[in-house]
Amino acid sequence: MEKIELQRAAGLVYGWANDSGRLNVVGLPExxxxxxxxxxxxxxxLSRAVDEMLVILE
Known part of the structure; x- marks a missing residue:
């Protein structure tokens, strides 16, 4: 049987209402x-939305 490697990623549910501390998950590549x-x-x-997300991610 062939062995495959899977990676975890987060998305879609992440946004303004969620806590940015959740990004500090070990092994989360993106x-x-x-x-x-x-x-x-x-x-x-768009410009303001990007600016706001950058603040959240810092």
Missing amino acids: VNIGHAILSRAVSVG
């Missing part, structure tokens, strides 16, 4: 936040 940014951009514009 966080997909595109949907959260675009959803927020509908209300506030």
Whole structure:
């Protein structure tokens, strides 16, 4: 049987309402936040949504 390696990733549910401390998960190679940014951009514009997410991720 062939052995495959799986990686964990986070996304979709991560956004403004969630705690940024959850990003400190050992072995989590990436966080997909595109949907959260675009959803927020509908209300506030893309530039502001990106700026807000950058503050959350710092």
